[in-house]
Amino acid sequence: MRTPEVDPAPRAPGPRRRPAVRILLAAAVAAAAAGWVAAAVVLWRTSTVPSNLHLPHVDLHHYFSARELSRAASFERFERVDFLLAQIALVAVFAVYAARGARLIRESAAGPIGTGMLLGMLGFGLVWLVQVPFGLAELWWQRRHGVSREGYLDWLFSGWGGLGGEFLFICFALLIVMALARLLGEGWWLAAAPTFVGLAILFAFLTPYLLGRVHPLRNAGVAGDARQLERAEGLPPIPVRQQDVHTFTTEPNAQAMGLGSSRRVVLWDTLLDGRFTRPQIRVVLAHEFGHLARNHIWKSLAWYALFAFPGTFLIAVAARRRGGMSTPEAVPLALLVLVVLQLLALPLENLITRHLEAEADWRALETTHDPRAAEGLFERLATTSLAEPSPPMWDYLLLENHPTIAQRIAMAQAWKAGR
Amino acid sequence: MVVRDDLERSRLTVFFRLLLGIPHYIWLSFWTLGAILAAVANWFATLALGRSPDLLHNFLSAYVRYVTHVSAYLFLAGNPFPGFAGDPGSYPIDVEIDPPAAQNRWITGFRLFLALPAVLLASVLIGGASAGRGNGYQAGGVAATIAFLAWFACLVRGRMPLGFRDALAYALRYSAQVDAYLFLLTDRYPDSDPVLPRPTAPTPRPAVRLELTDDLRRSRLTVFFRGLLALPHLVWLVLWGVAAFFAAIANWLVTVVRARPSDPLWRFLSAYLRYWAHVNAFLYLVTNLFPGFTGTPGSYPLDLEYDPPERQSRWTAGFRLLLAVPALLVAGALGGGLLLAGVFGWFFALATSRMPRGLRNLGAYAIRYSAETYAYVLVLTGRYPFSGPNLAEAGQASVGPGAEPSSGVFTEG
Numbered sequence: 001m002r003t004p005e006v007d008p009a010p011r012a013p014g015p016r017r018r019p020a021v022r023i024l025l026a027a028a029v030a031a032a033a034a035g036w037v038a039a040a041v042v043l044w045r046t047s048t049v050p051s052n053l054h055l056p057h058v059d060l061h062h063y064f065s066a067r068e069l070s071r072a073a074s075f076e077r078f079e080r081v082d083f084l085l086a087q088i089a090l091v092a093v094f095a096v097y098a099a100r101g102a103r104l105i106r107e108s109a110a111g112p113i114g115t116g117m118l119l120g121m122l123g124f125g126l127v128w129l130v131q132v133p134f135g136l137a138e139l140w141w142q143r144r145h146g147v148s149r150e151g152y153l154d155w156l157f158s159g160w161g162g163l164g165g166e167f168l169f170i171c172f173a174l175l176i177v178m179a180l181a182r183l184l185g186e187g188w189w190l191a192a193a194p195t196f197v198g199l200a201i202l203f204a205f206l207t208p209y210l211l212g213r214v215h216p217l218r219n220a221g222v223a224g225d226a227r228q229l230e231r232a233e234g235l236p237p238i239p240v241r242q243q244d245v246h247t248f249t250t251e252p253n254a255q256a257m258g259l260g261s262s263r264r265v266v267l268w269d270t271l272l273d274g275r276f277t278r279p280q281i282r283v284v285l286a287h288e289f290g291h292l293a294r295n296h297i298w299k300s301l302a303w304y305a306l307f308a309f310p311g312t313f314l315i316a317v318a319a320r321r322r323g324g325m326s327t328p329e330a331v332p333l334a335l336l337v338l339v340v341l342q343l344l345a346l347p348l349e350n351l352i353t354r355h356l357e358a359e360a361d362w363r364a365l366e367t368t369h370d371p372r373a374a375e376g377l378f379e380r381l382a383t384t385s386l387a388e389p390s391p392p393m394w395d396y397l398l399l400e401n402h403p404t405i406a407q408r409i410a411m412a413q414a415w416k417a418g419r
Numbered sequence: 420m421v422v423r424d425d426l427e428r429s430r431l432t433v434f435f436r437l438l439l440g441i442p443h444y445i446w447l448s449f450w451t452l453g454a455i456l457a458a459v460a461n462w463f464a465t466l467a468l469g470r471s472p473d474l475l476h477n478f479l480s481a482y483v484r485y486v487t488h489v490s491a492y493l494f495l496a497g498n499p500f501p502g503f504a505g506d507p508g509s510y511p512i513d514v515e516i517d518p519p520a521a522q523n524r525w526i527t528g529f530r531l532f533l534a535l536p537a538v539l540l541a542s543v544l545i546g547g548a549s550a551g552r553g554n555g556y557q558a559g560g561v562a563a564t565i566a567f568l569a570w571f572a573c574l575v576r577g578r579m580p581l582g583f584r585d586a587l588a589y590a591l592r593y594s595a596q597v598d599a600y601l602f603l604l605t606d607r608y609p610d611s612d613p614v615l616p617r618p619t620a621p622t623p624r625p626a627v628r629l630e631l632t633d634d635l636r637r638s639r640l641t642v643f644f645r646g647l648l649a650l651p652h653l654v655w656l657v658l659w660g661v662a663a664f665f666a667a668i669a670n671w672l673v674t675v676v677r678a679r680p681s682d683p684l685w686r687f688l689s690a691y692l693r694y695w696a697h698v699n700a701f702l703y704l705v706t707n708l709f710p711g712f713t714g715t716p717g718s719y720p721l722d723l724e725y726d727p728p729e730r731q732s733r734w735t736a737g738f739r740l741l742l743a744v745p746a747l748l749v750a751g752a753l754g755g756g757l758l759l760a761g762v763f764g765w766f767f768a769l770a771t772s773r774m775p776r777g778l779r780n781l782g783a784y785a786i787r788y789s790a791e792t793y794a795y796v797l798v799l800t801g802r803y804p805f806s807g808p809n810l811a812e813a814g815q816a817s818v819g820p821g822a823e824p825s826s827g828v829f830t831e832g
Contacts, residue, residue, distance in 0.1 A: 107638045109708035109719050117651060118641075118709040125644040164647045171651040 101332030290363025613808030626800030703761030
């Protein structure tokens, strides 16, 4: 076949337009980046502790014995190494999968979207397989230190069940992404990001209804404290529930969750087993009500929205190398990009959650006016969970999503000093 | 397995069949004791000699034959009262057992352990009834379910339905193979392939036919995660099933009024049923490939082929659910076989990256029969499901030992 001759004249405006388009694109990107930063700053400023608050130095030996500090340091050291190795394995698996995963297309008789789902599920399945040794090592370590009571087989089977949930999630996500990519082309991410934000809002609303082993508080005293604290925070009646977890862990924990009418505070039964005093439990309740009063779940969703747009855009850019997200060949690479982006965003994500947690701690002090109970609570939390009160800086930046125990004790001291 | 049965049944002996078997139960219990002792002796002898001694081999062969005869009589697969000696060729449902041959000593040594999967599968194919601790009875197994239904059919018609008889012959053949393996008459592993025994008469053309083009190769990775990989399909199947439920009611009403299914509803429901077959084939390792989500014809190695919508009797359409109960019971019993084939196939395919042909074909048989049953329930067809494991269209019936299996049922792609 002969190539038709083309008059060169009409091509002339093309090269002349390109720089203009580039400039426009750069301006648009710069404007979007500026808008992103402005939104992030505004969002950051919506959660605050007093700006003049000075956290005093805390002498950890005043709260913890040398043996406790050494035990926590040893415990966390292993956990950190295990975590890092697991992340390296995770990225390595996805890197290999990004390079070779497309071969698995031959195992599918489904169309492009169905095949994309298969590749997505297999990617997560491989990662689960590779992560099993690290998970078992962590469980062994936690059992050895009395932090976990879960059996190895229980852990394995619950992990298998959890993987099923992940498979459903990745299928749903890929269905949205690939359908939008087939519908909208390379601009799919502009529609996908708000869709995922919408789904995140829906999920946040539904989460309280998905919890298992939950029942109303049996301790009338704690239930009465909860009523008093929610009134003090200016909240409408919020159900406080107890979750039975003592069969597989000894760690204490509490969570605020839900949106609007689904808002709940959930206390693990390990918090109510007599190791914590009632004033200490009041601090925990006030902390969780603080999250709800300061709309932290909505703010977390807003942060998610801020990250969703650049995240999906970067995935779309990377996927172009494999024909775009409308083709199943791009799925393994997209998974790699997603995982790497999540890892890179981890310090930022932890910075944001630490910021929100600090505000909830401050709200708890303002509501309970009981810094002594708060100090006792944080001290007890450290010894029961074997948390290192003052971890290394890299660990703090990369892994800690709460202020350190030392910082939390210091905040209680600062509040006391401020009175 | 040799089948020389003419399907005729005496209503009188059918009515009293379980009671008529009493002398056989007594004789069988004594013979079983002797057979167990003989089997232990045979195990030592085969380990030492590398083959089964003639005396023990003949004794145990006669026992296996006798068990087959008595089972065939009780399950209504055969009509005449069997003899007590297990003589070869003495009963219309009979097994031929090879003479003693050299056996692998390793396989002999671990025979009990190796036979376990086959014994479990045989128990699902044969089954039985047992009294519970309370007032109820438990029954199960393909052969037991079919025998229960066949009892009524034979009393009414004086004749055994061909599909039931062939399915029973298949279950009895597999059970005899398991016995022969367990008693060290052979070291060949029992073959669960339902293509054998071949049909002895032309079978009716089913309204739903199964096309299987699978090369038995399996990807270890997708096999390992098979149950989880099927999750999105199972979710979609449930959602589609909700719509199919209402479509089936509408289709039933249309058929009762017009004596013919509605074309759009027929297409919708047949696509749903095809998708159901695809998903089950994937889940139970009958095929290797991940299926699509639309039930498109020709899109999958295991596929259903339908005759176009045709006229149906208003009466059978009106009482469809009631009429489908026997077929649903058989489909349920075959579901146990499908599950077991999937579980055993999972281990085998994980180790060898291949699916055993017998298990694959057993799974395909269960899916084919269930699809026929559901097509009947959904009023896609008025033809009753054929429960025989193997199909031979008129003019293609394989009647001799050298005949080829019927074409177009299970093919290798």
